Amino acid sequence: MIYPNSKTILEVRNLCASVSGTPILKNMNFTVKSGEVHAIMGPNGSGKSTFSKVLAGHSDYEITGGTVLFEGKDLLELAPEERARAGLFLAFQYPIEIPGVGNSQFLRLTYNTVQSHRGNEELDPLEFDDFVRDKMKLLEMREDFLDRSVNAGFSGGEKKRNEILQMALLEPRLAILDETDSGLDIDALRIVSKGVNHLANKDNAIVLVTHYQRLLDYIVPDFVHVMEAGRIIKSGGKELAVELETRGYDWVSDEYKAASRVAA
Amino acid sequence: MSEATLSSSSYLQSLLNGQARPAASTQVWLNQLRSSAVETVSELTVPTTRDEEWRFTDISLLTKVSLQPALVSNNLTAADIKPFLIKEATTRLVFVDGVYAPNLSTAAKKEIVVSNLYSELAKNSAVLQQHLGSHAEIKGNAFTALNTAFLHDAALIMLPRNATLKAPVHLLFIASQKEVVSYPRTLVLADNGCEATIVEDYVSLQDEAYFTNAVSEFVLADNARLHHIRVQREGAKAFHIANCSAILSRSSNYQSVNVAMGARISRYNLNIRMAEGAECSADGLALIKNRQLADTHTFIDHAQAHGISRQLHKCIVGGAAHAVFNGKIMVRHGSQKTDSQQSNHTLLLTDKAHVDTKPQLEIFADDVKCTHGATIGQLDNEEVFYLQSRGLSETLARNMLTYAFGAEIIERINVNSLKHSLEQTVLEQTSTQL
Structure with missing residues (x-):
């Protein structure tokens, strides 16, 4: 939701990034204020997922220009784990499986690591158990979820719910959900969306990276952006997503090209 | 001579x-x-x-x-x-x-x-x-x-x-x-x-x-x-x-x-x-470092029909250590309906770590199901990144993934106290390697 006089959480200015010498992000500009929900849409290969990973600090991408301020701090200076501790969260499109490491063990480790870096108290296994079970109810997760290995043998929907559970535990300032909706059936989508909506408040912000308007029926964005060739070419309100659903992306692209010609 | x-x-x-x-x-x-x-x-x-x-x-x-x-x-x-x-x-x-x-x-x-x-x-x-x-x-x-x-x-x-x-x-x-x-x-x-x-x-x-x-x-x-x-x-x-x-x-x-x-x-x-009809598993974990050499040679002989064999052998090789795995599976003439699966996965933690792996299948029956596979690799950067994005340091992320790789075998031990003490050993050893 848009609040008056809210603080800027993320400020991306002219960000350029490449992978193995190939430019992927080209002068990306993007600002997020607290309380807001943004959706970034765009065709395959437009750079949406790259943008998420660059923000989270993936080492495959080389930053070739621009700045990123996260709550006023230089985000690009920080290692991935420091970004997480500072309050940035990325829900992965493909969460990894870690057979051999129990989910509850893993969740408690990440929770305590992040909490201790934020100067908060850690929870012992019993305290954590109560805490996590409470959060699990929100996502309608079965009890045995905690006893299984991290994501091992989880269905697509279970993996995504596990991502949102981690979001609930880590209480990020900014959560980026990278295609969290893809591959979900309607029930799972409803549960995941309910969880995300529950976690959204005036002090944090959410960026949804998605192909499909469907998700935006459940998590209503304040802003919708269209990415193409490594930059945002159009921004609008939630009605833009509906228009994209009916008309596709080509018209946005044509409009942008025409505008660029005029500017030139 | x-x-x-x-x-x-x-x-x-x-x-x-x-x-x-x-x-x-x-x-x-x-x-x-x-x-x-x-x-x-x-x-x-x-x-x-x-x-x-x-x-x-x-x-x-x-x-x-x-x-x-x-x-x-x-x-x-x-x-x-x-x-x-x-x-x-x-x-x-x-x-x-x-x-x-x-x-x-x-x-x-x-x-x-x-x-x-x-x-x-x-x-x-x-x-x-x-x-x-x-x-x-x-x-x-x-x-x-x-x-x-x-x-x-x-x-x-x-x-x-x-x-x-x-x-x-x-x-x-x-x-x-x-x-x-x-x-x-x-x-x-x-x-x-x-x-x-x-x-x-x-x-x-x-x-x-x-x-x-x-x-x-x-x-x-x-x-x-x-x-x-x-x-x-x-x-x-x-x-x-x-x-x-x-x-x-x-x-x-x-x-x-x-x-x-x-x-x-x-x-x-x-x-x-x-x-006939016998069933076996032959799982293994070699966890070595420095200049250690650990060689595992197994020979599973399906001498008669309807046998089932399963093998998962893993190696975690650090330092300048050297692991060897030679897994031979024989399906003799007439050992029909044999069902055999073998896999061998190796994690090399350093540039000097080394593994020689050799699966050997010799099949002399025609109605059998035999599979084998081998992988050799380093830790997956995507996996390390995932854990880092959850606030864990790179070192801790690598240790956890290395541990998890070995834990899959340790978990198969059906004596709890031994399983836990070995898990602890694996955890200690993987955290001193990196």
Whole structure:
């Protein structure tokens, strides 16, 4: 939701990034204020997922220009784990499986690591158990979820719910959900969306990276952006997503090209 | 031929003559078994990398270690072995430098026998004669032959028909002296329908060089079910060479987990022969670092139809260590409906870490299901990134993934306290490597 006089959480200015010498992000500009929900849409290969990973600090991408301020701090200076501790969260499109490491063990480790870096108290296994079970109810997760290995043998929907559970535990300032909706059936989508909506408040912000308007029926964005060739070419309100659903992306692209010609 | 052959055969002779051989037994057959082993040793040489079976494993370092006869007296106390005890085990046989230590052991001698073989010789002569040395082939195997030449004390487990042992049996082989050779020996006779878990455990109380040359025979009668957990945590400078033969009768079930993390050079040969409808697993984890070499050779022989075999072997190789895995699976003529799966995965933690892996499938039946696969790799950067994005440091992320890689095997150990202590060891070892 848009609040008056809210603080800027993320400020991306002219960000350029490449992978193995190939430019992927080209002068990306993007600002997020607290309380807001943004959706970034765009065709395959437009750079949406790259943008998420660059923000989270993936080492495959080389930053070739621009700045990123996260709550006023230089985000690009920080290692991935420091970004997480500072309050940035990325829900992965493909969460990894870690057979051999129990989910509850893993969740408690990440929770305590992040909490201790934020100067908060850690929870012992019993305290954590109560805490996590409470959060699990929100996502309608079965009890045995905690006893299984991290994501091992989880269905697509279970993996995504596990991502949102981690979001609930880590209480990020900014959560980026990278295609969290893809591959979900309607029930799972409803549960995941309910969880995300529950976690959204005036002090944090959410960026949804998605192909499909469907998700935006459940998590209503304040802003919708269209990415193409490594930059945002159009921004609008939630009605833009509906228009994209009916008309596709080509018209946005044509409009942008025409505008660029005029500017030139 | 060459000097090398001469010196390597004289090395075996020096082992033969380096310590007093056991005094003649009242059992004629045992004396014969030993002397035929002595003869076999005389005909053999120490294997070199020119032998196909030893292509990747150079044990010439072993021949350079000066070895002394072991002192017989063992003055270890319960306190010395306390760190190695498995709390679930109610029976335990302890051997110190190959010699049975009754003061440290808890034997069973009634229907179920868990005892030093040497004290059971007279009572069970016929059955021991039938099995002892009949399954671990001495022909062409200098190390099995040497062990047999020195056959004296040995772990003997005899499980009567339909017996179920709820608690695991712990066989603890302790190396207490440096520069000695020990010849641990195990014979397990599992009668029809019995069930048990046996932990074969090699540990050390000192860090200098020594040589453990072990032989085990597991004989499973029809429908018998055995879990065989083998833990090799020898000292850092030790040499460990072991041969194990498991003979599976009709519809028997043999589940083995082998964890190798000790010794400068170790070699484990596991041969499993399966009769009709038998089922086995032969899982393994080699966790090595520095300049360690760990070689696992397995041979799963589907000698008859309807057998099921599963094998997951993993190696975590750090430092400049070297892992070898050779997994042979034979499906004999007529062994129809065999169902066999083998996979071998290796994690190389450094640029100098090395693995040689060789799956070998020989199939002579036409209606079978056999799969095998092998992967060799480093930790996946995407996985490391995932954990970092959850606030964990890169080092912790790498440790956790390395640990998880090994934990998949450790989890298959059905003795909880041992499983937990090994998990702890893996965790400690993986966190010091990086």
